[in-house]
Amino acid sequence: MTDIDRRDVLRALTALGVTGVTASLFGGTAEAAGEDPLDLKFSITRQFRPFDLIAPKFVQVDTTARAGALVETGVRPKAPYGTVTVEVLDAGAPVVAGLAGHGVSVLGTYDPAAGQAAIEITTAAGTTVVKTAPADLRAPFGFAVVVNENAVTVLADHGTGWRPLLTARDEVRARIDLRDPAVLGKLGYAYGRRGPARLGKVRAGYFGQAGVRDPHVVQYADGRPYIRHGKLYLTMTNAGLGFFQQAHWAVWTLDLADPAKLDQVATLFFARDGVVLGDHAGQIVVDDDRFVLLMSSWGDFAFTGVHVRHTVTRENVLSGVHVLPTEQLALPTTVSSWDPALTKIDGRWHIAFVESPAQQPAFVFHPALAAAPRGADYDHGLTLLGADRSVTQTEGTILQRVGGRWYLFASDGNAREYPVYDLRLRKLGTLNAPYGTNIPHPMLVRIGDRWWLPTFDGTQYAEDVLGYGGHGDFILMQSS
Incomplete structure (x- = not known):
């Protein structure tokens, strides 16, 4: 017996004005025959990439940088999904950004003299650099640190889009658990410069996507x-x-x-x-x-x-x-x-x-x-x-x-x-x-x-x- 495509049969019936009982023989009422999922044909009309280190409607800090080795804003995220971005106008010294408070910090750093980006954790047990990566960032550039759960990522932007320099999760979790409300509740967005670097705009808020x-x-x-x-x-x-x-x-x-x-x-x-x-x-x-x-x-x-x-x-x-x-x-x-x-x-x-x-x-x-x-x-x-x-x-x-x-x-x-x-x-x-x-x-x-x-x-x-x-x-x- 020759195979019959059910879609072709339904289209032919519709073209001939066949409805009611006849149409129901092929899978449902006349309404269903006129709009059956197997008869629908889809094509792509839009394709694009939503990308935001900080969700646009969820910015919590938007200011000009103040001087200091570590400036604590006191503004906190409710969950460990946040971002700090810093405009670096002159990278004459190390710059830092991340979360800090009560003597504890989770920071991303960039040291131009060492040509290195790093992730640095400070707890009651001391300060540990848990991961490093070579980096050569020429000012001006954007510097960002993102926290997603216990993963910390350092990124840079020279005007062509954010690119990650390094990321660490297990090394961070071995020293601190940012998912714990008792831990996260003491940490706020922070940034700073460890020497004569010049910083511009600072923004922080909930991570986007x-x-x-x-x-x-x-x-x-x-x-x-x-x-x-x-x-x-x-x-x-x-x-x-x-x-x-x-x-x-x-x-x-x-x-x-x-x-x-x-x-x-x-x-x-x-x-x-x-x-x-x-x-x-x-x-x-x-x-x-x-x-x-x-x-x-x-x-x-x-x-x-x-x-x-x-x-x-x-x-x-x-x-x-x-x-x-x-x-x-x-x-x-x-x-x-x-x-x-x-x-x-x-x-x-x-x-x-x-x-x-x-x-x-x-x-x-x-x-x-x-x-x-x-x-x-x-x-x-x-x-x-x-x-x-x-x-x-x-x-x-x-x-x-x-x-x-x-x-x-x-x-x-x-x-x-x-x-x-x-x-x-x-x-x-x-x-x-x-x-x-x-x-x-x-x-x-x-x-x-x-x-x-x-x-x-x-x-x-x-x-x-x-x-x-x-x-x-x-x-x-x-x-x-």
């Missing part, structure tokens, strides 16, 4: 996107200067009239196990007067497992800086999990997620779907509806209704495609959309009469110095 990934539209419980004043709200993972622990979570807005305008409006951190972390890759659901937040425990990932966490709050998490306590979500799985996607479908909470039986020697992961009993809250009595264990590199689970029917979308890194499932995790086909590098997530959202698909790729930032983790570009696709 080296790239973005894992976009998930902020939505209401029933799946409708959260849009205010012509702007679509979405969460994204802000790539840090290094591996997963260096990333953190943020809320962004996308201007629907000008999709090139992507603005960070909130910064989110999470308190658990006595420390403050940048857990990410999750979702925010607006449910009446509460915000339901779900996220993945990448903030302390050490190849010993990942799980989905959650919290409920009435704080406006769509604006400002927040540190929220969380707890593990009781999913119906005995293995690791991440990428939660929550929606109330026909009065019953459904949550898609990724199951991962292994993260070493290689990652193995696949999509799954669970649901709570009718009338129960999203975190009570979850039972597994299905999982696709035939795939081993599939994540980015998204729940979305298209043409009156609900689907689970995901991203298969091996096949380089976006599989489309029903709510029993039966594969129906794949999205007709470009598949880039890494494992881009298929975040479908209906805007007007078109479907948009914000996603990302695997383009790295300074991988030669920072290693894997500083990706990716923001990519926006639209349906034709």
Whole structure:
């Protein structure tokens, strides 16, 4: 028998004006036949790289440098994700920047006489230079020190963009734990000059991003996107200067009239196990007067497992800086999990997620779907509806209704495609959309009469110095 492409059949039926019962033979109602995810065709309309050492709306210090070997501003970040930038007008002596207070400091330094950049830690046990790298910086230049979790990175800019000189994490953590609120609470942004150097503008504030990934539209419980004043709200993972622990979570807005305008409006951190972390890759659901937040425990990932966490709050998490306590979500799985996607479908909470039986020697992961009993809250009595264990590199689970029917979308890194499932995790086909590098997530959202698909790729930032983790570009696709 000759193979028939279901898409061609549906297009032919539509052209002939066939509707109703006839169309339902091919997968649904006339509405579904007119708008089936397998019939959508996407193309890339925007691609750009958000990059900010300090998130523009989260600058905490903006001043002209004062004289001093170490000037302590007294301004503190709520989480160990901050940046200090210093304009060096004349590098006649060493310059320093970082965090300091109460006799403790975590500093990046540049010594022009030695031709060396360094990371220097001072605690009650004394001062230790934990790492150095050769550097030849000719004034004027920008000097920056970034803290992402316990990773400290020194960067310079001669007018062509920030480039890292060196970074250290394990060496820093061996002497201090910046995730500990008791430690971080004593440290503020600091800078200084150890001799006749001349400094200009100093700025400090919450770290922005080296790239973005894992976009998930902020939505209401029933799946409708959260849009205010012509702007679509979405969460994204802000790539840090290094591996997963260096990333953190943020809320962004996308201007629907000008999709090139992507603005960070909130910064989110999470308190658990006595420390403050940048857990990410999750979702925010607006449910009446509460915000339901779900996220993945990448903030302390050490190849010993990942799980989905959650919290409920009435704080406006769509604006400002927040540190929220969380707890593990009781999913119906005995293995690791991440990428939660929550929606109330026909009065019953459904949550898609990724199951991962292994993260070493290689990652193995696949999509799954669970649901709570009718009338129960999203975190009570979850039972597994299905999982696709035939795939081993599939994540980015998204729940979305298209043409009156609900689907689970995901991203298969091996096949380089976006599989489309029903709510029993039966594969129906794949999205007709470009598949880039890494494992881009298929975040479908209906805007007007078109479907948009914000996603990302695997383009790295300074991988030669920072290693894997500083990706990716923001990519926006639209349906034709």
